[in-house]
Amino acid sequence: MGRERHRVCPWYEAYLFDNPLRRLVHSPARILGPYVDTGMTVLDIGCGMGFFSLAMARLVGPEGRVFALDIQPQMLRVLKRRAMRADLMDRIETRLIGDNDLGLDGGVDFVLAFWMVHEVPDQESFLRRTAAVLNHGAKLLIAEPFYHVKAREMEEVISVAARLGLTALERPKVRMSRAVVLERKR
Numbered sequence: 001m002g003r004e005r006h007r008v009c010p011w012y013e014a015y016l017f018d019n020p021l022r023r024l025v026h027s028p029a030r031i032l033g034p035y036v037d038t039g040m041t042v043l044d045i046g047c048g049m050g051f052f053s054l055a056m057a058r059l060v061g062p063e064g065r066v067f068a069l070d071i072q073p074q075m076l077r078v079l080k081r082r083a084m085r086a087d088l089m090d091r092i093e094t095r096l097i098g099d100n101d102l103g104l105d106g107g108v109d110f111v112l113a114f115w116m117v118h119e120v121p122d123q124e125s126f127l128r129r130t131a132a133v134l135n136h137g138a139k140l141l142i143a144e145p146f147y148h149v150k151a152r153e154m155e156e157v158i159s160v161a162a163r164l165g166l167t168a169l170e171r172p173k174v175r176m177s178r179a180v181v182l183e184r185k186r
Contacts, residue, residue, distance in 0.1 A: 018049045025175050028055030032112070034172075035139050035181065039063040040109040043133065045102070046070060046116030047094075050079035056112070057088040066092045067104060100125070108133045111140040115177070117157060118149050124160050131164045134184040140166060143179040154178040 032052065036042055036059040044053045047068035057066045070076050076094040083089040095103045111130055120126045130140060140161075144154060158168050158180055166182035173179070 018051045026051075028052055029059075031141075031143075031172070031174055032056060032059060035110050035141060036060060041065045041067070041107055042110040043067045043102075043104065043108045043112070044069065045111060045113045045130070046119070047079060048075050050082050050092075052112055052114055053079060053092055054082060054086055054088060056110075057083065057086075057091040060091060062091065064091060067108075068092055068094045069097045069102060070094075071097060100129075102129050102133060104133045106133050107135060109135055109138050111138070113140065113142045115143060115145050115148075117142055118144055118153075123157060124164075127157070127161050127166070128164055131161070131166055131184060136184060138184050139169070140182045140184075141172070141179065142182070143174045143177040145176060146178050147176075149178055151178065154180070158182075 028051070032055060036056055038059070038061040040060050041064065042056050042060060044056060044066060047053045047070050050068060053066055053068040057064075060066060068076070068079055073096055076096060079092070079094055080089065083092045097103050111134065113130070117123060117126065134140065142157065144157075161182050162168065165185060167185050169181045169183050171180055
């Protein structure tokens with residue numbers, strides 16, 4: 001399953017879609033609002049330049065925490081600048097990660113994996129590590145670009161997640177994406 005890695009989006013190409021106009025297509029409040037609340041600990045895996053990380057920091061409020069993880073240090077540098085400008089850095093912790101470690105032991109209430117799972121060389125291992133950090137009842141939102149990920153590939157991701165104890169709750173409508181919300185039941 002998913003062992004062939006698609007090209008990871010280079011940091012400099014992220015400016016093409018990580019800009020204010022993106023809100024017209026991907027409204028963070030609409031996408032995240034049903035799942036992220038004040039005081040939560042949330043995780044943005046493959047956070048890029050922080051489009052969703054900053055929105056989650058606003059949603060969790062001063063009592064909450066956002067862990068923003070990426071494999072590219074340039075993405076994290078831009079995110080830090082944006083977070084400082086928005087006065088949100090006290091809620092966001094950035095972490096440079098490798099392919100095999102999320103750098104967290106657990107205690108997460110919500111995870112966002114937006115347009116990045118298709119870039120992971122071992123998706124089953126990724127889902128196992130992600131499930132391990134989720135609190136009981138916590139949710140994972142996976143959204144994949146429909147032009148990179150076929151419907152059957154998304155179904156395979158959902159099937160693997162189910163074997164790992166994640167239950168598919170819903171399929172939210174996310175523009176230009178195939179999306180699923182999974183919940184950790186055990």
